[in-house]
Amino acid sequence: MSIRVDLQDNPYEVHVGRGVRSSLAERVSSLVPRAKLAVIITTPMLRAQPWFDFALALPTHVIEAPEGESGKNLATVERLCDELTALGVSRHDVIVGVGGGATTDLAGFVAAVYLRGIAVVHVATSVAGQVDAAIGGKTAVDLVGGKNLVGAFHQPRGVWCDLDTLDTLSTRERIAGMGEVAKCWLLEGRSVSDLATTTLEEFVTMAVALKARVVAEDEFETSGRRALLNYGHTFAHAVELLTLSRDPDALRHGEAVALGLRFEARLAHRLGRIDATEVAATDEVVAFFGLPSRLPWAFEITDVLAVMARDKKAHHNLTFVLPGVQGFSTVADVSADEVVATYAEFIGGLE
Ligand SMILES: NC(=O)c1ccc[n+]([C@@H]2O[C@H](COP(=O)([O-])OP(=O)(O)OC[C@H]3O[C@@H](n4cnc5c(N)ncnc54)[C@H](O)[C@@H]3O)[C@@H](O)[C@H]2O)c1
Structure with a gap:
């Protein structure tokens, strides 16, 4: 292929x-x-x-x-x-x-x-x-x-x-890599029911095809199309950075992306962009790949917010790629209160 x-x-x-x-x-x-x-x-x-x-x-x-x-x-x-x-x-x-x-x-x-x-x-x-x-x-x-x-x-x-x-990857690295595959599955709007019958080659091909398409549309990240690949990444980068200072081995990037997908789906739901069934579907996709659902530590929300506001695509406000009725888009100026409430739900629901 x-x-x-x-x-x-x-x-x-x-x-x-x-x-x-x-x-x-x-x-x-x-x-x-x-x-x-x-x-x-x-x-x-x-x-x-x-x-x-x-x-x-x-x-x-x-x-x-x-x-x-x-x-x-x-x-x-x-x-x-x-x-x-x-x-x-x-x-x-x-x-x-x-x-x-x-x-x-x-x-x-x-x-x-x-x-x-x-x-x-x-x-x-x-x-x-x-x-x-x-x-x-x-x-x-x-x-x-x-x-x-x-x-x-x-x-x-x-x-x-x-x-x-x-074949020679450790189980943890292989599963962590699936964090990006899970992201692509969701970005492509693929059904949870098709996961079980999809082969590794088909997963890789699906994700490669999406990346290839988006890169061809926006080679130098100028139109915003390529930024859509950052779904899950605002939260992921924040918890990755906070984890790194405690234990560099506690969270792989793909594991953080999985947590980011769960968090950002909940945020989208709170903002009225998607319904609860889509949040549940996100959780199912992440769980299918054996990716984690828990943060290694329940970080202080003030720390999480501070790191997210420094995210490179944020320009000093809270910016996320979020699903919505018209597909995915970059949403700037998300209210800190909504993020705080989502985080409380996320921590409460998962621990
Ligand atoms: N350029 C981009 O667009 C882009 C996009 C995403 C990530 N990245 C970068 O990619 C890196 C993360 O990628 P990664 O997860 O592959 O990290 P990595 O290259 O560090 O690999 C993870 C571990 O797996 C080992 N490994 C790799 N292939 C193996 C194999 N076939 N058999 C056994 N062990 C193997 C590596 O030696 C390493 O210890 C980060 O540095 C990130 O910044 C770049």
Whole structure:
């Protein structure tokens, strides 16, 4: 299955399925015809996995970054760029990012800045990477002051979502990745009753197709279409940040998104945008994937509000993507009182 990200200037395909990585060798040569070298950026743990069997038709080097989020920083970018220079990588060559979202974000950013930009393709190996991070050209690394604060738009030439790679994910990472799939299921208005008969490949394909469509409509996040993918994320980012300061391992991003979907559905209901059956359906979708329904801690609402008001899409007021009778939209200036009341219900109902 191949899904096209139909951008005007640089359209590309996302390949989804078991074993699709075998087409990488031939495709890279046609996508980047002048490349004389390929450099795979990955991590030592991923390199040791049984599916790491890439045989490109070009001389290929592998360079290693630290695992996951710990590699997403400017120090790693500098080291990787030094390694690219030492290998003699030219602006016609190609980087292959192999890993979860953190690694493809890093590889994408290195590709965006090395020699002012060289070609990159991604092999996304986590659910979150396949359905979200590797598609759409947003690349970034973290600063001490926050995640993804230094970045660039740099579209890949192609993305491979090989389901074989998901076999080696831990159960927790796999379920957490389903937080974004649950979000896409709800955004697409899909029925709860279809969940049980949908395969992993169909879930990934559905979410990839949605992301591809939205990115093609709003490549640089200027029209607001792409912001709709942030459903659940205002609340998710707040509780993620508050959790991080207590225990960095207590809440994965996708788990926070699941909580955000439940919270924001309740908020939409309180604002009269959806009825109670839609809230119940949201809960069922989240529960189907085995995603959590409880916050790790009952944070003070004043702390939650303070973080939400700092959210990057909020511009200092409370902004949410919410469902409504006419579909999803970005709702600004939500009253703090409504958020406080929703939070009280959310905490009370779930604990
Ligand atoms: N660029 C974007 O548009 C975008 C969108 C969403 C998320 N992101 C970024 O993506 C990251 C989150 O993605 P993630 O959840 O994939 O995180 P991640 O890359 O940190 O992967 C999570 C963990 O799973 C491991 N892993 C990955 N693939 C594996 C496999 N096949 N087998 C065994 N272990 C594997 C990783 O090593 C890591 O320990 C964050 O940095 C986030 O900012 C970017």
